[in-house]
Amino acid sequence: MLILTCPCCGVTAEETEFHGGGEAHIKRFGPGSSDEDFHGYLFEKVNPKGVHFERWRHANGCGKWFHAARCTVTLEVFGTYRAQTTEPPQDIKDKISAKRPGWSWREFA
Numbered sequence: 001m002l003i004l005t006c007p008c009c010g011v012t013a014e015e016t017e018f019h020g021g022g023e024a025h026i027k028r029f030g031p032g033s034s035d036e037d038f039h040g041y042l043f044e045k046v047n048p049k050g051v052h053f054e055r056w057r058h059a060n061g062c063g064k065w066f067h068a069a070r071c072t073v074t075l076e077v078f079g080t081y082r083a084q085t086t087e088p089p090q091d092i093k094d095k096i097s098a099k100r101p102g103w104s105w106r107e108f109a
Contacts, residue, residue: 001014001015001075002014002015002068002070002075002077003015003077004017004018004056004068004077004080005080006018006058006061006062006064006066006080007066007080007081007082008058008062008064008066008082009058009061009062009064011058011061011062013060013061016060017058017059017060017061018056018057018058018059018060019056019057019059020054020055020056021054021055021056021057021065022054022055023052023053023054023055024053024054024055024067024068024083025053025067025086025087025088025106025108026041027041028041029041048072048105049072049073050071050072050073050100050103050105051069051070051071051072051078051096051100051103051105052069052070052071052072052105053067053068053069053088053105053108054067054068054070055067055083056068056080064083065083066080066081066082066083067080067081067082067083067085067088068080069081069088069092069095069096071100076099078092078095078096078099079091079092079095087108088108093108
């Protein structure tokens, strides 16, 4: 079971208080994009083992979206942060590097 803290309102709760929203920090393609970009966005997502960044919504609380950095193998949560960012904050990346030396995910490390 995941224990997450909403960075928007500060509530710490187990995952049933929140709603998972898929992968964080992906470039979304929609109408007006090339067929290759749209196809890649829909069907070629990576399902990593290890460090992963996800979108979550505080469904039973403030209703705001946020991101969580966690390990898909151990369910360890490295931290949560507001969704209005283009990449994970440096302190979260530092926490991950301290526990998982040599990790990488996309262009983040």
